[in-house]
Amino acid sequence: AQSVAQPEDQVNVAEGNPLTVKCTYSVSGNPYLFWYVQYPNRGLQFLLKYITGDNLVKGSYGFEAEFNKSQTSFHLKKPSALVSDSALYFCAVRDSNTGFQKLVFGTGTRLLVSP
Amino acid sequence: DTAVSQTPKYLVTQMGNDKSIKCEQNLGHDTMYWYKQDSKKFLKIMFSYNNKELIINETVPNRFSPKSPDKAHLNLHINSLELGDSAVYFCASNPSGLYNEQFFGPGTRLTVL
Numbered sequence: 001a002q003s004v005a006q007p008e009d010q011v012n013v014a015e016g017n018p019l020t021v022k023c024t025y026s027v028s029g030n031p032y033l034f035w036y037v038q039y040p041n042r043g044l045q046f047l048l049k050y051i052t053g054d055n056l057v058k059g060s061y062g063f064e065a066e067f068n069k070s071q072t073s074f075h076l077k078k079p080s081a082l083v084s085d086s087a088l089y090f091c092a093v094r095d096s097n098t099g100f101q102k103l104v105f106g107t108g109t110r111l112l113v114s115p
Numbered sequence: 116d117t118a119v120s121q122t123p124k125y126l127v128t129q130m131g132n133d134k135s136i137k138c139e140q141n142l143g144h145d146t147m148y149w150y151k152q153d154s155k156k157f158l159k160i161m162f163s164y165n166n167k168e169l170i171i172n173e174t175v176p177n178r179f180s181p182k183s184p185d186k187a188h189l190n191l192h193i194n195s196l197e198l199g200d201s202a203v204y205f206c207a208s209n210p211s212g213l214y215n216e217q218f219f220g221p222g223t224r225l226t227v228l
Contacts, residue, residue, distance in 0.1 A: 032213050032214050034216055036219075038156075041222075042221060043119075043205055043219035043220050043221045043222050044205070044207075044217075044219040045219070046217070046218070049214070049216055051214040088156060090158065094213045094214075096213060101146055101163065101165070101170070101171075101209070101212075102160060102163070102171055103160070103217060104160075105158040105159075107155075107157055108156050108157070108158070
C-alpha cells in the first residue's frame with residue numbers, strides 16, 4: 001500500500017528566506033504526487049502535482065517541488081517565503097498499481113513564516 | 116459559483132442523534148470523496164464514489180452511510196453519533212484518472228456533546 005511521510009511537524013522560516021517542506025513516499029508502482037495547502041478553517045487547496053516528465057514542477061503562488069526517484073522524495077520549495085504562506089501543507093500520493101483513485105495524505109507540516 | 120459546497124458548515128449535536136451532511140459539486144466530476152480530519156489535522160479517507168458507485172470504503176463504523184443520488188451529490192449520514200465522531204468532514208471531487216487533483220469543499224465541523 002502507498003504511504004507518505006512528512007518528517008517535520010513544523011517548519012519555521014523568516015520572510016524572504018527560501019523554504020523547504022519535506023515529503024517522502026512509498027509506492028509499488030509509479031507515484032502520482034501532490035501538494036495541498038490548508039489555511040485556517042478552510043478546505044485543502046491544490047498547489048502542484050508530479051505525474052511524469054520534468055522532475056521540477058512549478059505550481060501556484062510561486063511554489064515548486066522537486067521529484068527525486070532515487071530518494072523517493074517530493075520536497076516542496078519556494079525561493080522567498082511570505083508571511084501569507086503560513087499554513088498547513090500536505091503531501092499526498094496515488095499509486096499507479098492500486099487500481100483505485102485513493103489518495104493517501106501525509107500528516108501535514110505547519111509552515112510558520114515570521115516577519 | 117462555489118465548486119464544491121457542503122452544508123451545514125457547523126453542526127453541533129448530542130450523543131446518540133442522527134445527522135446528515137450534504138455535498139454538491141458543479142465541476143462535472145464523476146468521482147467524489149468523504150474525508151475526516153481529526154483534531155491533530157490528520158486527514159483520512161472514508162468513502163469514494165465513482166458515477167454513483169461505491170469504490171472505496173475504508174474501515175469506517177457502519178453508523179456512517181454515504182449516499183450518492185447522482186454524480187454531483189454525495190451525502191453522509193451518521194447514526195447514533197458518538198463523542199469520537201467530532202471532527203471536520205471534507206467532501207472532495209475529481210475527474211476520473213489517477214493523475215487528477217482533487218477539489219475540496221470548505222468542510223463541516225461536527226461537534227458531538
